Amino acid sequence: MFIAPAFANTAVGGFDLMGFLPMIVIFVLFFFLLIRPQQKKMKEHQKMLSEILKGDEVTTQGGIVGRVTKAGEQYLSIEIADGVEINVARAAVASKLEKGTIKSL
Template identity: 40%
Template sequence: MLNLLAATSAAAAPPVWMSWLPIVGMVAIFWFLLIRPQMRQQKEHREKVAGLKRGDQVVTAGGLIGKVVKVDEHYAEVEIAQGVKVKVVKSTIGDVVPPGGAAAND
């Protein structure tokens, strides 16, 4: 009778890997919903910054809009007004505006 009781209690216990299943599921959800899209965005940004060339219109992280005048390995010189040029770190360039973008307040 004692063996029968021990056999039923051991058979009722779930396997150990079942307790890890929710944690693995949460990691998978975080990977596909948060980490993977962020990595993709970072890759696209690196490619945009690496492809900067003279004449591109850019928006900096500070919100300045200007035209690229000169590009170095780590810096870009951006003309934000006629005769006003600033030197910015390439990684702080937020976006490259496509030519012929919509004008504001027209």
């Protein structure tokens, strides 16, 4: 029985880069289309959270809209109605609104 040299090479465990090329391409596409944009979005959100000051109008992840009355390192006090304040974690803020979005509390 004669085994061709090309078949013998692959049977012994020769490394075939072309076999891994599709996985490498998929990983590169996955990185540029999913991972990188998500990292950029997280950086922007962290920057926005660090810039929240007293008087800013914010929306929490739960949908509560209010004006920041006290800004601590980890927690914020948000006035959601006249005389009604709640304390929320700074990380629970979903977005910062433009000044004047909330007309009256």
